[in-house]
Amino acid sequence: MPNEGRRRLNPAQALAVALIGGPTLGGLAVTFAAAFHYLPALGATQPSLAPWRRLLAEPGLAGSLRLTLGVGFAATALSLLLALSLLAVARPRALAPLLASPHSALAIGLAFLIAPSGWIARALSPWATGWTAPPDIATVGDDWGVSLTLGLIVKETPFLIAVGIAALRQFPALDQMRIAQALGYGRSVAFALVTAPQLYGRIRWPVYAVLAYSLSSVDMALILAPSHPSPLSLLALRWLTSPDLDDLFPGEAAAILQLMVTVAALVVWRLIEGAAGAALRARALSGARGGGWAVGGLAGLGAAALALGFASLAALAVWAFAWRWPFPAAWPPSFTSSLVVAQIPRLAGPLGATLALGLLVATVALALAVGWLEAEDRLGRRTHVGLVTAPLLLPQIGFLFGVQILFAASRLDGSFAAVAWAHLLFVFPYVWLTLADPWRALDRRYIRAAASLGVSPWATLARVKLPILLGPLALAFAVGFAVSAAQYLATLFAGGGRVSTLTTEALALAGGGDRRLSALLGLSQTAAPLALYAAALALPRAVYARRRGLRDP
């Protein structure tokens, strides 16, 4: 019958693959070549192993690798355990502030909490600790990477909870739970043995993305990671942003090493997955019904992680508006808004750039995702989620500088368009992932009903699918905006330092002494995406106030 079925992609999908896959693969290729000292644009035409020799001679390299792997695995495993355990006992709501907040903003807030002069120390001093001045201990950027791990957990636990809640709607988890309880299993044990394995199968790719991110984070690491040795990502960044162009080559070698570390870690994670699955199956076969206390304990820690996230955001707000705040007062004696108002002209530019980029990139990504999913419907074949998730598994530091070199070669670098394109590489997968499940869950028979009423496929898209999916579309747009607003490395590299957003400003100032300005930037980094989330949730409720079937997306 239709011979187009034999084609692998239709034009909408081909466009998305070209826009995302082109720069990604090109960036990887350039990075790889530069790691072997081949970059004709800079006059390096003789391939050599010199960049690798310099990388391997770096004194702290072994420590960097240990730190990178330790933080990556610990943060991912703990975030996953805490999120699953919390889902066993509750369905946390109101996670939007933590989901909307960029990694860097949460990291700044967390640092305000746990620093020696931070809120926690103030709350406990002097009555419990005896401190009348901030103690001289490294709680932020500690050598073990504990604060970095904590920061990642605070950000990724709510993400995995949100992904998990969406996945729980895809199978009859509640009925299965009732059956397991009727068989004599407590709620927590039943969740661990029955729900969790099915749930994990559905959130596997987001978990891989969390692992890849935790291994290679730059923005969170800049605030919370130790510097000697630093995580591998920061080692690469230091070389890649060095004024000495010769440093670029070992930087790209470090980027490739980061890539290899990430791939190896993903393979190891898959092996752990298999072992954990086998252990759970053995446990289920044994018929043992005890052990629910462990889930309960982890759920408590999960709740604590969420509380820490909200407290970090609160710390941003309090610090932004605090008038003098001497240690160890637990609360600022007075507040002022005049200092915030004084900063508005300075913030206007970055805020405008953040909004313009976010709105543009989210719009393009949403259009591409709709085109892709509509093409799936018409071709009658579904794309594997791994294909779209793949760019999220690559460490950003591993290929973004290569992308930047490509942009420079085509004289795009430093332009708004280049930054927008670089953002799109990461925004499109998240927008697609947010939209794909609700899109595919839409009853196919609506489409048949519309066709049998004489309505063309395009009119069906415009008059049936998009209106019914208004809620998920709005949410996907908000997610896209939030991902764009959070981009640091993509903005830094593609913008060539000439495009400044709230996030690049926040990280540029994070090391400086002006806490109030840092707090204000972190706060506005969170506020802009959060406003869009709120609008995305309110929109379907307002439009469909009188349509009971659609009020809650």
Next chain:
Amino acid sequence: MNGLVVENASLSVAGRTLFAPLSFKVPPGAALTVMGPSGAGKSALLAFIGGHLERAFSASGNVWLDARNLLEIAPEKRAVGLLFQDDLLFPHLSVGANIAFGLRTAERDRRIAVEAALRDAGLEGFAPRDPATLSGGQRARVSLLRTLAAQPRALLLDEPFGKLDVALRRDFRRFVFDLAARRALPVVLVTHDPADAEAAGGEIVYLEPGDPP
């Protein structure tokens, strides 16, 4: 000839043939019932006639409606109405807008046509209502009104009475077959319930598995 004609229809999925080659004729105003075990391909047969077959299926045979070869026509141009077990009213549209969605009438007559259809079905004044606030029986009737608004030349019923309780079921069955007969539509009904087949009053086709699975 007029009416719906199916010649040597045969469907297969993943190398398995669903039923022996099937031929039948449904004259205008008549109703043919298709019965058979689950998985025999009853719904797939309707999808084949309506043009909604999933890509995983392969099909052979011919389908004619009022002497038009349906297989050469896009699904939305076939003028074949569909009714499912669920009403599938579009949740974002009011009752009236759902019916208007199917209408082919000119702009200024649409409101009048919707009102008239609702009045005939005993649902006067329902046009501005949210479909989610209607009872199951009312929704089923609106769904049929929407289907008929598109002026189909044949009607395919995929167990449309399956979810209604016994009393409602009898009423709605009569409602459907009366309207179909009044418009002289050929009807193909898929069902498990012999009472449905009896109410349809026409020929009954039993789908027999083609290959052993």
